[in-house]
Amino acid sequence: MQRFPENPLIRPEDVPPSRDGMQVVGTFNAGAFRLGGRVGLLVRVAERPVQEDRDTVVVPAFDTAHYPPGVERVRLRRDDPAWDFSDRRVVLARPGGPAPHHYLTSISHLRLAWSDDGRRFSLDGLETAIWPDHPRGRFGLEDPRVTEIDGLYHITCSAVGDGGICVVLLTTTDFRVLARHGAILPPENKDVCLFPARQGGDYVILHRPSGAWCKPGIWIAHSPDLVHWGAHRFLAGPRPGRWDGDRIGAGPPPIRTPRGWLVIYHGSGPQGYCLGAILLDIEDPGRVLARSDQPLAAPRADYERDGFFSDVIFCNGLAETGDGELWLYYGAADRVTAGGRLSVRDVLDTLA
Amino acid sequence: MQRFPENPLIRPEDVPPSRDGMQVVGTFNAGAFRLGGRVGLLVRVAERPVQEDRDTVVVPAFDTAHYPPGVERVRLRRDDPAWDFSDRRVVLARPGGPAPHHYLTSISHLRLAWSDDGRRFSLDGLETAIWPDHPRGRFGLEDPRVTEIDGLYHITCSAVGDGGICVVLLTTTDFRVLARHGAILPPENKDVCLFPARQGGDYVILHRPSGAWCKPGIWIAHSPDLVHWGAHRFLAGPRPGRWDGDRIGAGPPPIRTPRGWLVIYHGSGPQGYCLGAILLDIEDPGRVLARSDQPLAAPRADYERDGFFSDVIFCNGLAETGDGELWLYYGAADRVTAGGRLSVRDVLDTLA
Numbered sequence: 197m198q199r200f201p202e203n204p205l206i207r208p209e210d211v212p213p214s215r216d217g218m219q220v221v222g223t224f225n226a227g228a229f230r231l232g233g234r235v236g237l238l239v240r241v242a243e244r245p246v247q248e249d250r251d252t253v254v255v256p257a258f259d260t261a262h263y264p265p266g267v268e269r270v271r272l273r274r275d276d277p278a279w280d281f282s283d284r285r286v287v288l289a290r291p292g293g294p295a296p297h298h299y300l301t302s303i304s305h306l307r308l309a310w311s312d313d314g315r316r317f318s319l320d321g322l323e324t325a326i327w328p329d330h331p332r333g334r335f336g337l338e339d340p341r342v343t344e345i346d347g348l349y350h351i352t353c354s355a356v357g358d359g360g361i362c363v364v365l366l367t368t369t370d371f372r373v374l375a376r377h378g379a380i381l382p383p384e385n386k387d388v389c390l391f392p393a394r395q396g397g398d399y400v401i402l403h404r405p406s407g408a409w410c411k412p413g414i415w416i417a418h419s420p421d422l423v424h425w426g427a428h429r430f431l432a433g434p435r436p437g438r439w440d441g442d443r444i445g446a447g448p449p450p451i452r453t454p455r456g457w458l459v460i461y462h463g464s465g466p467q468g469y470c471l472g473a474i475l476l477d478i479e480d481p482g483r484v485l486a487r488s489d490q491p492l493a494a495p496r497a498d499y500e501r502d503g504f505f506s507d508v509i510f511c512n513g514l515a516e517t518g519d520g521e522l523w524l525y526y527g528a529a530d531r532v533t534a535g536g537r538l539s540v541r542d543v544l545d546t547l548a
Numbered sequence: 549m550q551r552f553p554e555n556p557l558i559r560p561e562d563v564p565p566s567r568d569g570m571q572v573v574g575t576f577n578a579g580a581f582r583l584g585g586r587v588g589l590l591v592r593v594a595e596r597p598v599q600e601d602r603d604t605v606v607v608p609a610f611d612t613a614h615y616p617p618g619v620e621r622v623r624l625r626r627d628d629p630a631w632d633f634s635d636r637r638v639v640l641a642r643p644g645g646p647a648p649h650h651y652l653t654s655i656s657h658l659r660l661a662w663s664d665d666g667r668r669f670s671l672d673g674l675e676t677a678i679w680p681d682h683p684r685g686r687f688g689l690e691d692p693r694v695t696e697i698d699g700l701y702h703i704t705c706s707a708v709g710d711g712g713i714c715v716v717l718l719t720t721t722d723f724r725v726l727a728r729h730g731a732i733l734p735p736e737n738k739d740v741c742l743f744p745a746r747q748g749g750d751y752v753i754l755h756r757p758s759g760a761w762c763k764p765g766i767w768i769a770h771s772p773d774l775v776h777w778g779a780h781r782f783l784a785g786p787r788p789g790r791w792d793g794d795r796i797g798a799g800p801p802p803i804r805t806p807r808g809w810l811v812i813y814h815g816s817g818p819q820g821y822c823l824g825a826i827l828l829d830i831e832d833p834g835r836v837l838a839r840s841d842q843p844l845a846a847p848r849a850d851y852e853r854d855g856f857f858s859d860v861i862f863c864n865g866l867a868e869t870g871d872g873e874l875w876l877y878y879g880a881a882d883r884v885t886a887g888g889r890l891s892v893r894d895v896l897d898t899l900a
Binding site for chain 2: 294296297298332356359360361362378379380381382383384385403405406407408409410411413415417418419420421423424425426427428429430433436437
């Protein structure tokens with residue numbers, strides 16, 4: 197991947213907080229799409245409460261009784277043994293203790309950004325922001341994927357709430373009026389992308405369940421109507437001891453190529469979160485034809501190595517240029533949005 | 549609950565192993581149904597390899613290349629730090645280590661048993677046994693629920709495999725010829741029961757997802773066709789500090805009563821696994837009307853307190869008597885099948 201010289205493209209310091217008392221800590225993991233000749237991004241904007249003193253951790257939660265939601269601030273004492281503060285992304289309820297559930301240290305909503313050249317983006321105001329509207333999204337909406345089918349844009353994103361992390365679906369034609377279709381998969385699930393074409397009449401998604409017996413990996417499912425999903429099949433898992441040995445998940449919606457469906461995915465391992473590719477059969481996308489031996493991109497630039505969470509390249513958006521090139525938009529170090537170019541032919545050549 | 553004096557009804561020592569080199573360690577967690585005037589049970593039969601010496605743990609896995617499947621025996625050294633042998637039900641792959649996945653110490657298949665009086669059961673031979681036929685069930689099929697709709701029996705059970713624990717659906721009219729419908733929900737999920745009637749044209753299930761952010765609790769989902777599921781909603785979770793504070797899951801298929809759908813569920817907490825009840829709205833079973841304050845049954849009998857895993861009453865099968873009484877069939881201490889009577893009116897009286 198050739199990184200854009202303009203990187204990073206969107207930074208937290210460019211975005212004012214949505215309300216008093218909050219600060220923007222991340223503008224990352226953007227979905228991407230084309231509309232009216234422009235490239236649109238749906239950026240995950242993570243905010244956390246302004247902290248008060250060293251003895252207290254203030255954690256946020258959306259109050260979804262209204263829309264747009266309010267923000268609750270909950271004060272936790274740093275010396276309270278019920279909580280584990282060791283991960284800066286999350287405050288864990290220690291097992292067996294009195295803490296009722298985990299908290300995230302920041303909560304995310306989705307914001308639109310637009311570009312004529314795919315590199316210089318301007319962010320919309322709050323009027324087109326997408327917020328959770330249900331307690332299942334009490335801790336935010338994350339990591340959207342956008343798939344256009346016949347002019348209808350399908351947004352799949354993770355909703356984090358008390359009940360778990362599940363995947364919700366929204367549809368729109370203009371990113372102003374949204375239809376919300378609820379949770380399409382039960383928790384825990386993330387990293388859902390919808391194929392841009394039906395297969396045998398069915399919609400098809402890639403998804404990423406996880407659990408005690410289930411290492412985070414890529415599964416496929418089918419639906420007649422986008423709401424009810426079934427025929428779940430395992431496609432690919434982490435490869436212990438390799439660059440993608442810990443966890444993997446699908447990235448942006450698959451791209452149709454002459455050799456198969458090209459899926460950009462993220463894999464975490466000794467180098468952090470890297471990008472790779474999987475090639476799926478055109479007729480039966482449940483069949484894996486090839487998979488990257490080496491990462492297509494690994495964290496190397498400063499903004500990929502240092503940020504909110506170190507050593508992360510996480511791509512959930514891309515735009516096809518029409519001449520065999522992909523513009524990848526990716527979250528770098530869980531903090532900024534960056535971009536890069538990739539030739540489809542070059543990627544396919546690595547999938548021999 | 550009034551325990552049957554005949555308890556336990558089915559014990560491992562009554563069942564010969566399915567093949568040489570295996571021993572039956574559990575005959576428990578049976579689904580129940582009525583067919584041709586008899587009560588049928590679909591019993592989970594757990595077998596483990598005959599162990600060899602103190603330095604080795606031999607763990608089993610089904611080889612699903614053939615049907616009925618073969619059994620692989622894998623020898624693990626008890627001093628190998630890659631494995632955690634501290635739970636007698638499971639051998640855990642220690643995180644970050646070289647062990648590729650967890651193993652169960654026993655693997656389960658499903659066996660039919662029949663009774664004219666609901667108390668004395670005779671077990672079928674292996675010819676009607678139900679085995680996994682796919683690697684997703686490599687470590688067995690567990691905890692079936694059976695729901696009859698218009699003469700078609702729907703079996704939902706957990707399939708444990710390398711990819712996780714997911715829920716599979718089978719249908720039959722006679723428990724001899726089975727149609728298999730694959731995984732209806734992605735991992736991790738268990739404790740799925742199908743309502744005995746459609747709601748507004750849809751099939752409805754209760755299910756129990758779990759994960760890092762998702763405490764094991766009861767959710768509801770809908771389907772037009774039994775294969776594709778959606779509209780996932782959270783119904784009820786564990787109540788920290790109470791008898792069902794750790795985990796809960798639905799039991800047998802819900803019973804229609806004048807006051808609502810009656811759901812028998814299991815909850816684990818300080819007393820072990822107990823039974824309780826939840827009442828759901830008849831028109832909108834996604835609405836919880838009431839829930840047991842105290843357990844309907846807690847482990848007390850010897851066979852409930854001591855067995856393979858102590859202090860467990862786990863009910864996934866029942867039969868209605870037609871005169872307002874329920875016969876509950878339950879797994880006791882993860883070892884035997886037992887039974888008891890419960891008056892529907894008495895249960896409803898506890899759900900004020």
